[in-house]
Amino acid sequence: MAASHRISTPAQVQQRWQDRQAPDGDFIVFADGRLSAMEFERFAAPMPCRWWETLRAEAWTPMDWLDIDITLASATHGKRRALAGESAAHGSIGWVALTSSDHRDIVEWFAVSRSSNPFNSVSLDGRALIATSTAGQIWRFPCDAPTDVTISDAPS
Numbered sequence: 250m251a252a253s254h255r256i257s258t259p260a261q262v263q264q265r266w267q268d269r270q271a272p273d274g275d276f277i278v279f280a281d282g283r284l285s286a287m288e289f290e291r292f293a294a295p296m297p298c299r300w301w302e303t304l305r306a307e308a309w310t311p312m313d314w315l316d317i318d319i320t321l322a323s324a325t326h327g328k329r330r331a332l333a334g335e336s337a338a339h340g341s342i343g344w345v346a347l348t349s350s351d352h353r354d355i356v357e358w359f360a361v362s363r364s365s366n367p368f369n370s371v372s373l374d375g376r377a378l379i380a381t382s383t384a385g386q387i388w389r390f391p392c393d394a395p396t397d398v399t400i401s402d403a404p405s
Contacts, residue, residue, distance in 0.1 A: 257282040257308040266356040269318050271336075271344060272311035275300070277360045277395050284309045285396050289364035298386070298400035300362070317344045317361065322380075325350045326373040329357070329392070333380045335367030343368045345380045347392060358395050 256265060256272075262282050265271070272278065277285040286304040320334040330350040336342040343365035349355040366384040373379075378390045385403040 255308045255310050257284075257306075263356060265314070266346070266348075266354075266359065269316055270314045271317050271359060271361040273313040273315045273342075273361070273363075274311075275362050275364055277358055278356075279358045280356050283307055287360075287362070287396070289362070289400075300364075300396070300398045300400065302396045315342060315361070317346075317359075319367070321367060321369045322371040324371050324373040326375060329373060330354065331371045331373040331378045331380070333368035333371040336361070337367075341367050343380075343382055345371065345378060345388070345390065347373075347378055347390075347395070357392075360390065360395060360398070 259281050262278060262280055275287040284306045285302050287300040288303045289300055291298045315336045316338055317336050319337050320332050322333045324331045328350050330348050333345045342363050344361045345368055346359035347357045366382040368380040369383050370381045376392060378392055380388045386400050387403055388398055388400050390398045
């Protein structure tokens, strides 16, 4: 695909977000157009699971897009908002996003994971976005370093 069609500029990332679309797979997309491809790894208990970055790209072309059409939870802290939900039309894929808390919802980053059930609750403080999936996994994304996400099972 021609470079002009690559989703790599901040305006293109913001437009896809406003259109409620994300690349299909395990990715974190940053507002400046960068993409981080991730791989999910589950360790033996009691270690938490982890998403490992396998590739970071400054310019990229997704093969497929999915609709991040259902928001199941949101939380606000200061000038930021956390959103979480699912892509119901694509097998209940989970997604989370960190945006501005104003009416424009300017995205800082969003994460999509085929490895997760939908996220049905989210909390936000000054340091982390914490999303809980319908499968009971707790995903802790540092706000300023979302690729350092850790995943653990909810306490029983």
